[in-house]
Amino acid sequence: MKRAGRQRLRRYATIAIATAGVVLGIGALILLGRYASSLADFGRRHVLILAVNAAAAVVLLGLILVNLFRLVRDYRRRAPGARLRARLVGMFVGLTLAPLLIVYFFALQFVNGGIDSWFDSDLEQELSAALRLSRESLDVQATSRLSQTTALAAALGNLDGEALARALSVLRADANADELTVFTPQLRVAASSSRSDALPPTLSEDAQAELGRTQRFVALEPLGNARYQVRAAVPIPGEMPGDAEENGRRYLQAVFPIGFRQGRLADAVQDTYTRYSELRFLRDPLKDNLTLTLSLVLLLSLLSAATGAFYLARRLAAPIESLAAGTEAVAKGEFDTRLPPGAADEVGFLIQSFNGMIERLGRAREESRVSQQQLERERANLATILGRLSTGVIAIGPDGRIRIANDAAGAILGVDLASRAGSAFDAIAEAGPLPAQFIEACRPHLKGEQREWRGQIALNIAGARRILNCASSALPGETAGDSGGAIIVFDDVTELLVAQREAAWGEVARRLAHEIKNPLTPIRLAAERIRRRYLPTMAQEDGQVLDRSTHTIVQQVEAMRDMVNAFSEYARAPAVAIARVDLGQLVREVAWLYRAQDGQPVVKLELEEGLEVEADAVRVRQLLHNLIRNAQEALEGQADGVIEIGARSVSGGERPFVEISVADNGPGIEADVLTRLFEPYVTSKKKGTGLGLAIVKKLVEEHGGTVVAENLPERGARLAVRLPVRAVVRDTLSDTRPVRVEPWRERA
Amino acid sequence: VQENNKRHCRPVAALVVLIGLLCAGPLCAQEAGVEIRNASTRLDAGVWYLTARIDYRLNRDALEALQNGIPLTFELQVELTRQRNWLPDEDVAELRQDFELSWQPLSRGYLVRNKNSGDQRAHTTLYAALKDLGRISDLPLIDAALVNDAEDYEVSLRAALDQQQLPGPLRMLAFWDDDFTLESEWFRWNLRTGEQR
Numbered sequence: 008m009k010r011a012g013r014q015r016l017r018r019y020a021t022i023a024i025a026t027a028g029v030v031l032g033i034g035a036l037i038l039l040g041r042y043a044s045s046l047a048d049f050g051r052r053h054v055l056i057l058a059v060n061a062a063a064a065v066v067l068l069g070l071i072l073v074n075l076f077r078l079v080r081d082y083r084r085r086a087p088g089a090r091l092r093a094r095l096v097g098m099f100v101g102l103t104l105a106p107l108l109i110v111y112f113f114a115l116q117f118v119n120g121g122i123d124s125w126f127d128s129d130l131e132q133e134l135s136a137a138l139r140l141s142r143e144s145l146d147v148q149a150t151s152r153l154s155q156t157t158a159l160a161a162a163l164g165n166l167d168g169e170a171l172a173r174a175l176s177v178l179r180a181d182a183n184a185d186e187l188t189v190f191t192p193q194l195r196v197a198a199s200s201s202r203s204d205a206l207p208p209t210l211s212e213d214a215q216a217e218l219g220r221t222q223r224f225v226a227l228e229p230l231g232n233a234r235y236q237v238r239a240a241v242p243i244p245g246e247m248p249g250d251a252e253e254n255g256r257r258y259l260q261a262v263f264p265i266g267f268r269q270g271r272l273a274d275a276v277q278d279t280y281t282r283y284s285e286l287r288f289l290r291d292p293l294k295d296n297l298t299l300t301l302s303l304v305l306l307l308s309l310l311s312a313a314t315g316a317f318y319l320a321r322r323l324a325a326p327i328e329s330l331a332a333g334t335e336a337v338a339k340g341e342f343d344t345r346l347p348p349g350a351a352d353e354v355g356f357l358i359q360s361f362n363g364m365i366e367r368l369g370r371a372r373e374e375s376r377v378s379q380q381q382l383e384r385e386r387a388n389l390a391t392i393l394g395r396l397s398t399g400v401i402a403i404g405p406d407g408r409i410r411i412a413n414d415a416a417g418a419i420l421g422v423d424l425a426s427r428a429g430s431a432f433d434a435i436a437e438a439g440p441l442p443a444q445f446i447e448a449c450r451p452h453l454k455g456e457q458r459e460w461r462g463q464i465a466l467n468i469a470g471a472r473r474i475l476n477c478a479s480s481a482l483p484g485e486t487a488g489d490s491g492g493a494i495i496v497f498d499d500v501t502e503l504l505v506a507q508r509e510a511a512w513g514e515v516a517r518r519l520a521h522e523i524k525n526p527l528t529p530i531r532l533a534a535e536r537i538r539r540r541y542l543p544t545m546a547q548e549d550g551q552v553l554d555r556s557t558h559t560i561v562q563q564v565e566a567m568r569d570m571v572n573a574f575s576e577y578a579r580a581p582a583v584a585i586a587r588v589d590l591g592q593l594v595r596e597v598a599w600l601y602r603a604q605d606g607q608p609v610v611k612l613e614l615e616e617g618l619e620v621e622a623d624a625v626r627v628r629q630l631l632h633n634l635i636r637n638a639q640e641a642l643e644g645q646a647d648g649v650i651e652i653g654a655r656s657v658s659g660g661e662r663p664f665v666e667i668s669v670a671d672n673g674p675g676i677e678a679d680v681l682t683r684l685f686e687p688y689v690t691s692k693k694k695g696t697g698l699g700l701a702i703v704k705k706l707v708e709e710h711g712g713t714v715v716a717e718n719l720p721e722r723g724a725r726l727a728v729r730l731p732v733r734a735v736v737r738d739t740l741s742d743t744r745p746v747r748v749e750p751w752r753e754r755a
Numbered sequence: 756v757q758e759n760n761k762r763h764c765r766p767v768a769a770l771v772v773l774i775g776l777l778c779a780g781p782l783c784a785q786e787a788g789v790e791i792r793n794a795s796t797r798l799d800a801g802v803w804y805l806t807a808r809i810d811y812r813l814n815r816d817a818l819e820a821l822q823n824g825i826p827l828t829f830e831l832q833v834e835l836t837r838q839r840n841w842l843p844d845e846d847v848a849e850l851r852q853d854f855e856l857s858w859q860p861l862s863r864g865y866l867v868r869n870k871n872s873g874d875q876r877a878h879t880t881l882y883a884a885l886k887d888l889g890r891i892s893d894l895p896l897i898d899a900a901l902v903n904d905a906e907d908y909e910v911s912l913r914a915a916l917d918q919q920q921l922p923g924p925l926r927m928l929a930f931w932d933d934d935f936t937l938e939s940e941w942f943r944w945n946l947r948t949g950e951q952r
Contacts, residue, residue, distance in 0.1 A: 054930065057930075138860055138861065141861060142860075142861055142862075142863075145861065145862075211876075211878070211883070212883050212886070213878055213879040213880060213883050217879075226862065226864065226877065226879055227861065227862040227864075228862065228864075228877040229859055229861070229862060229866060229875075229877060230875075231873075231875060235861075235862075273861055274861075276861070277859065277860055277861040280824075280860055281824035281858075281860060282824070283824075284823045284824035284860070285823060285824040285825050285922065287823065288819070288820060288823030288824070288825060289825075289922055289924045289925065292924035292925055292927065292928050293924045295924070295927070295928065296923070296924045296927050299927070
């Protein structure tokens with residue numbers, strides 16, 4: 008508020024000073040114009056005129072200096088519009104200066120030439136001649152009057168007293184003189200006769216001096232109003248006798264009028280001559296005065312023009328400065344900037360357009376901001392959705408770089424894709440064999456013309472086979488025909504497939520139990536009955552055949568029963584009874600059953616103390632039986648067979664595990680078998696149902712654990728079971744239900 | 756001619772002169788001037804009269820102007836003040852007499868004219884004219900009745916060339932330089948005792 012008040016005060020002060028300067032300037036010019044035409048008036052008022060001019064000049068000069076200072080300051084600061092203002096001021100002053108100077112110098116020449124033209128040498132000579140003529144004419148009269156006076160003096164002789172007075176009166180009348188006076192040698196009036204009652208006459212000092220020098224005096228005397236008189240004085244011849252004191256000459260002074268007509272003519276000539284002389288004398292001062300006047304006019308005009316130039320430049324540049332400042336503000340992002348409306352001209356239209364443009368820009372920016380926020384929200388939603396998906400999603404840009412990859416994609420491929428966002432898709436092949444195989448499998452479908460692809464890819468890793476359901480789709484580019492990259496959606500369906508297969512085998516087992524096991528008992532009973540009834544009655548040789556045959560039937564039926572029981576076992580899924588199990592104790596108990604006998608492999612235990620898991624003890628026991636039996640079967644016929652059973656805790660990872668491993672030094676597992684080892688009826692051994700390891704896998708998975716098989720570097724194989732320390736009871740199929748994969752596209 | 760050329764201000768010089776308004780001072784001291792030799796007052800028949808002798812010495816510029824037909828007007832200022840002890844003096848009377856000195860080309864003489872009374876006297880020489888101009892005889896000053904006998908009065912006399920009566924262009928010049936500055940100091944004396952201050 009205070010600042011605004013100060014600015015307003017400054018503005019008013021500036022306006023007041025400028026107005027004062029302009030008023031003073033105009034006043035000075037008016038005074039100059041009014042009085043310059045009259046020399047007398049100019050002379051009388053010149054101090055006032057000069058004072059007003061000086062005041063105007065000082066005020067205007069002050070204004071110019073202040074404006075100049077501001078302009079220079081703004082120019083140095085590179086303030087918006089300063090250069091334009093400087094240029095405009097320069098242009099205005101330049102435009103004003105040139106014609107003013109031309110007019111000034113032209114006027115000076117004109118005035119000086121005009122004044123000089125007043126004076127003409129011929130005219131001067133003629134005037135001098137006229138004056139001389141008048142003077143000589145009057146001189147003739149004066150000389151005549153002097154002679155007349157001399158004659159009068161001679162006529163007076165030695166007259167004195169009353170006689171002198173009378174004689175003077177008579178002589179004055181005869182000579183038509185205005186005055187006749189006789190002065191004593193002491194220059195006192197002896198007698199006088201005058202036409203008027205004027206003051207007593209005197210003999211002037213001039214006359215006395217002249218009389219002393221030349222014994223005569225004559226002078227032409229102006230009386231005013233074109234009247235002249237001739238004054239003549241001569242000594243009166245002869246000396247006054249008998250007066251010792253008055254020894255000396257007396258003087259007669261006579262005054263004669265000049266004719267009025269002649270006096271008027273002479274006066275006119277003298278006046279003209281005097282005026283001409285005066286003018287001639289005043290010529291140079293007059294020129295000086297006019298030069299000064301013109302200079303004042305020039306100075307005031309220049310100062311006024313310069314002041315006006317600053318004002319006009321500021322006024323012209325103001326809207327442009329305002330526009331520049333507005334543009335700068337908008338460039339800084341201040342979209343609420345509004346310029347004050349200008350005049351109804353092109354600049355005003357420009358300002359109006361600018362304001363409209365800023366308003367639209369501001370609106371568009373706000374809309375963009377809202378859209379951006381919405382986009383961000385949707386992106387966050389999408390990220391949340393993608394994060395929650397168990398399906399892996401990878402979006403690849405047109406440049407082959409990963410744009411989006413969700414957590415599931417990283418989990419499935421075993422790569423931290425979050426830290427690789429923006430890196431090349433192909434580059435994640437370096438992260439391990441699984442992603443390398445994945446990329447190898449996907450690449451042909453991403454690069455070709457094929458826009459949609461859907462299929463199943465199989466990845467082998469550390470003896471485990473993983474099946475991925477994969478789909479890719481090309482993303483639309485910014486323009487038609489451009490590639491916008493691709494999106495790959497994939498799902499690990501390994502467990503699903505296994506579960507499906509297991510379910511199928513379970514069904515087979517149930518049917519076998521039902522369809523095959525039931526007839527076996529009558530077959531066996533029938534065989535035993537035949538044997539019991541007919542063996543005693545038969546000859547020894549026939550009896551042997553019968554005995555062998557029935558024995559074979561019974562034996563095969565038993566074998567079939569075992570097989571069917573094994574199937575039943577595989578398919579049976581009794582309720583899991585979870586309890587805390589001392590794993591070391593359990594392993595020892597089971598291993599004791601397989602302690603080394605003749606021809607049997609040696610069992611070695613390497614058990615970590617205090618291992619406890621939450622598990623179904625019966626199932627774990629069976630699991631161990633199956634594993635050890637599997638190892639025994641692998642070492643069958645091998646004299647130095649050794650079975651190493653180990654149990655240890657594994658604390659790495661999200662959840663703690665207990666690992667039970669059973670290793671043998673047998674021939675190992677064939678490579679093609681290794682990948683499908685845990686599937687039913689997959690075996691490389693001569694004996695065995697092919698269900699042992701399938702059951703192991705099923706039991707392990709019932710506990711939420713994992714089982715892997717690997718060949719040892721030197722010889723033999725190793726099967727490792729990992730069971731969670733804390734029970735994770737799960738339905739075999741519950742976690743592997745099919746996942747619906749929705750085609751997904753990134754929002755534009 | 757040289758002096759004239761100096762006065763021929765060129766336009767730029769005129770501007771410089773204008774800006775330096777007050778910078779122009781007296782260029783040089785002139786021997787010419789006005790000096791009051793003596794002055795006195797006397798009472799006669801109830802009227803105080805003034806008598807004075809003034810020396811007028813014209814400088815070259817004034818003389819040149821005079822001989823080119825420009826009349827010079829000299830003013831005679833007389834002031835009568837009542838003197839007071841603790842207060843400023845009181846103006847009692849003020850008198851101004853203007854005398855015009857002019858050159859008469861026809862008679863080749865000089866004319867001295869009292870502009871107040873219209874009296875004029877012609878002189879054949881400048882010397883006589885100036886002497887006449889400087890001779891003030893029995894100029895009636897004030898009625899004695901207007902003067903309090905118990906009070907002290909001071910008479911001040913000053914004579915000067917009246918620049919205001921010069922033609923315009925000369926007046927302008929006179930403003931800048933001292934060529935036409937001809938003035939005396941104030942001459943003061945006691946009305947009754949004639950004692951000079």
